[in-house]
Amino acid sequence: MNDLPLFLPCAAGVEDLLLAEVQRITGGMGERRRGGVSLRAAWRDVLALNLHSRLTQRVLVQLSDSPYRSEDDLYEAARSVPWDMWFTPRQSFKVETTAQHSPLKSLNFATLRIKDAVADRFRDRTGVRPDVDTQQPQVRLFAHLTAERLVLYIDTSGEPLFKRGWREDTGEAPLKETLAAAMLAASGWDAQTPLYDPCCGSGTIAIEAAQIACGMAAGGQRRFGFERLAPFQPALWSQLQAQAREQEHPPTAPVFGSDVAHRMVDFAQRNADRAGVAQAVQFRGGDALQRMPPGDAPGLLLLNPPYGERIAVAGVAGSGSAAARPARGGREQAHMEGEGEFFERLASHWKKHYPGWTAWLLTPDLKLPGRMRLKESRRVPMWNGPIECRLFRFDMVAGRHEASAKQPG
Numbered sequence: 001m002n003d004l005p006l007f008l009p010c011a012a013g014v015e016d017l018l019l020a021e022v023q024r025i026t027g028g029m030g031e032r033r034r035g036g037v038s039l040r041a042a043w044r045d046v047l048a049l050n051l052h053s054r055l056t057q058r059v060l061v062q063l064s065d066s067p068y069r070s071e072d073d074l075y076e077a078a079r080s081v082p083w084d085m086w087f088t089p090r091q092s093f094k095v096e097t098t099a100q101h102s103p104l105k106s107l108n109f110a111t112l113r114i115k116d117a118v119a120d121r122f123r124d125r126t127g128v129r130p131d132v133d134t135q136q137p138q139v140r141l142f143a144h145l146t147a148e149r150l151v152l153y154i155d156t157s158g159e160p161l162f163k164r165g166w167r168e169d170t171g172e173a174p175l176k177e178t179l180a181a182a183m184l185a186a187s188g189w190d191a192q193t194p195l196y197d198p199c200c201g202s203g204t205i206a207i208e209a210a211q212i213a214c215g216m217a218a219g220g221q222r223r224f225g226f227e228r229l230a231p232f233q234p235a236l237w238s239q240l241q242a243q244a245r246e247q248e249h250p251p252t253a254p255v256f257g258s259d260v261a262h263r264m265v266d267f268a269q270r271n272a273d274r275a276g277v278a279q280a281v282q283f284r285g286g287d288a289l290q291r292m293p294p295g296d297a298p299g300l301l302l303l304n305p306p307y308g309e310r311i312a313v314a315g316v317a318g319s320g321s322a323a324a325r326p327a328r329g330g331r332e333q334a335h336m337e338g339e340g341e342f343f344e345r346l347a348s349h350w351k352k353h354y355p356g357w358t359a360w361l362l363t364p365d366l367k368l369p370g371r372m373r374l375k376e377s378r379r380v381p382m383w384n385g386p387i388e389c390r391l392f393r394f395d396m397v398a399g400r401h402e403a404s405a406k407q408p409g
């Protein structure tokens, strides 16, 4: 249990950030892979990674890696894994399969063969066949097929790690907590400068930031799959949890969020309460086009602004406003124009009132800098689920707006 091969999947674009985080948490060097990080680590690290990682989706222990050509090979490979070291036939399980360039015709059939092999092995050794539960399994197994190899993993996280245990209230398009954390990491926020999300929705970015500013563990409010696995030692887990709580401190930076929808501000506040950071983050209502900088010192604006039909711009530049109403064309046109105007006005507002601030915006709209009439100083590719996005950085240079506004002529 001291030298386990682990795989930590993450959103595409986040691998390098996760690599650095893994090193911070375990002290060990991982290896960057496509869509994740692999490393060798002790069981204690498995618990620590689950508790502290903000970027990975789950922590998987690799149990076998074998060549295959047919479904029968999958069956044999899965049957030779000593599953009983990890769980008992009284526990329900589920197999999830992913594949890349696999020659097999049916992923469902491949999954079925692997599941049968696991159950048959238990039945042969103990006389009991474990149940499969595809909804709420007690144990999750993952199978990954490449063109020629089958890799089998046991999951130690349970529910994916973006579920931190504090979010009950969400808006229409909440960010995953892991993606909000990736935005914070990519921005290089040092947890010392003020942080403000002026389109905060249910508050994901601000709440993640507030927890970081308070030194809180990402998983302090949830349960984990490893608590049901055979190697689980409650004393070790209690020790790690206690150590994590000892590291908590008052916030090192002020964190703010606001949203034009007051219902969202309510959600964000309730989520912050549950996340234990009600005192470390301030939520307000208000239009991003009108809100002045919170606090005195410049800081970081970090947001995923409204985009498209689903999360339309609201407030003074919203599609219902006279300014944004098109002379002709449909609702979509209204949204496009409302959005174009929103971003242009947002940029002017920031240039005028937020000198010295740095703004980072996550958007699937690759033309956003053009709409804002700003030149980005960085663009970081990131995936929001299947949607390709960019995290754009804009520097609100102090004085530039005034300087150009005062030019004669």
Ligand SMILES: C[S@@+](CC[C@H](N)C(=O)[O-])C[C@H]1O[C@@H](n2cnc3c(N)ncnc32)[C@H](O)[C@@H]1O
Pocket (backbone or CB within 6 Å): 171, 173, 174, 175, 198, 199, 200, 201, 202, 203, 204, 205, 258, 259, 260, 261, 264, 286, 287, 288, 289, 304, 305, 306, 307, 311, 312, 313, 314, 315, 316, 317
């Ligand atoms: C994509 S969502 C942000 C989701 C958020 N990051 C979360 O995790 O819940 C965009 C948010 O912008 C808000 N919004 C739309 N127009 C706005 C405006 N003019 N000023 C401030 N917020 C606005 C919407 O109410 C919505 O909550």
